[in-house]
Amino acid sequence: MAENGKARTLFEKVWQPHIVREQSDDTPAVLYIDLHLVHEVTSPQAFSMLRERGLKVRRPDLTIGTMDHSTPTTPRNDLGVIPVADAMASKQLDTFAKNCEDFGIPMYALGDEHQGIVHVIGPEKGLTQPGMTIVCGDSHTSTHGAFGALAFGIGTSELGHVLATQTLLQNKPKTMAVNVAGRLGAGVTAKDIILAVIAKIGIGGGTGRVFEYRGEAIRSLSMEGRMTVCNMSIEGGARAGMVAPDDTTYEYIAGREHAPSGAEWDAAVARWRDLPSDEGAVFDKEITIHADELTPMITYGTNPGMGMPITAAVPAPEDESDYNRKIALDKALTYMDLAPGQRLLGQAIDVVFIGSCTNSRITDLRQAADFIKGRKVAEGLRMMVVPGSQQVKAQAESEGLDAIFREAGAEWREAGCSMCIAMNGDQLQPGQYAVSTSNRNFEGRQGKGGRTFLASPLTAAASAVAGVVTDPRAMMTGLSQGEG
């Protein structure tokens, strides 16, 4: 309901109740944080700072840790342990375990049945709930906005601020409505929506803003699909991305470990139902894309904004009027070793990676497995399937998805960030091409000299079977309405 007659956005309804001290001319707002997720890579220097200053973690009961970035995804040994071969990674993981223990923070260690990518386990355990403020030292924290939470990535200094005070200094961001009208066609998924949005606005298009994804296509998405969309908000430069909670949200949360129950559940849902933006609420900016016009998307360049319909041709630098952008495109095509005007369909690839905090949840794996069932991975191509968490892995195995992937010739791995970040042993070799369901195609992101085409799990699966970049729609029989 509009308060005091003024229509408010979802963002404003989450932001305002978390203000400990209002923004002034001299100081940013002080924002209270409901949940702080920590992992091994961006936290050690913050814990060191706490020790140096003799500070405690103020609210370990609002903090949770998991190991994900530098963890190997190789198989367990005979003792059921996932061995860490890299000495530096091993030291980092040990440091993290000690920090969590010393400061009383619950943590899921490598090998634990609840370990996984930080943005997979938050929602999975019911910790991510509508109306909350959530931060993590990771830019893809925007994922949690799928539940109508205000969730964003922070640096290590800010991580120290939250550990010590449970608050953050923040200037109030602006808002931007991203309307996705209509319905997705068959073979077109949540990943294609967000790649299309970023291609439209560019990777700096959302700087200083919080997106709210709206419209029929967003409402029709599963929670996993909404997480995929919100996850890549940062690739559009946005501080965060949000989707208003609805029955799909409540059904996903109900019954999870940290979800409210009984009378508390009813009270929580009643509160959450007030969160969606009021009719007439004004956004600082609005854009609209039409889901029914979307095709599967793919990136051709070295940032996520360099995306296009999979059937399109790679753009030519000489057609770019802006000088800096012309140079950027030329540099990207040189790195990718692609020619202007070239079509990506049919482009040979070496690796297919299905995983990452963008696309490693159960519905992603089901889509890929459905597609690949009864088919084989092309000869000479490496396909890695990396579930986002041990819980996703167990669920997939109970459904027999692991067997489908293995029979097709794909690798079924342990949970973690894996080849999305290439700091854990999983990486491309120089010059290799990959179709990847992850979120970044920056130079060297998936391994020094590696070349990444970002796409959906369906496009990745189709490309794995064909051995070349492939439009999944060309290989789908009995086409059904797109989802995910």
Add this chain to the structure above:
Amino acid sequence: MEKLSHIQGTIVPIPVNDIDTDQIIPARFLKVTDKVGLGKAAFCDWRYGEDGETPNPDFILNKVEYQGAAVLVAGDNFGCGSSREHAPWALLGAGFKAVVSTDFADIFRNNALKNGLLPIAVDADTQQQLFSLAEEDPRAAVQINVETQTLTLPDGRKVSFPLDGFSKYCLLNGVDQLGYLLALDDEVREFEAKNPQRVVTTA
């Protein structure tokens, strides 16, 4: 944090748009548990050859005439991508005290300011002028005044840049922002008394 009021030094141009934090410091260097030695790895994949050690002679940071530059001038939208604070740590480690661009990614800007690395947003004309200046004369120096929020070009022209008041106060006085938050303990307690916690991770 040390006080930062003035910067004077030469400039090095990297006229590339959208320089992401994976270029500033690749993820494989993020296995550290401290901040030591990251400067050597700044722009590693552009700066060194296949072996990761042999300097690439074409890359500007390896050119003799640009050694010791204090100010990096980059293309639009500097610091996009990952939230890694290792990016400003690496730039500081490489000797930079300020980065000039037309725009900065939000998290990079926050991280930089908390470490005394000054992000200076200028208009596209000034950016292009700095590119040309630095390319023509590697000894061309600029002066930056934090108090007046001005960048002075070698020809004496002054350009002002935005800087939020709180960050400015912290830079000029050499104080970090945590002290301010710690002093609000009573207000935080009051907030917590009024707002029941949403989840209990330790339960």
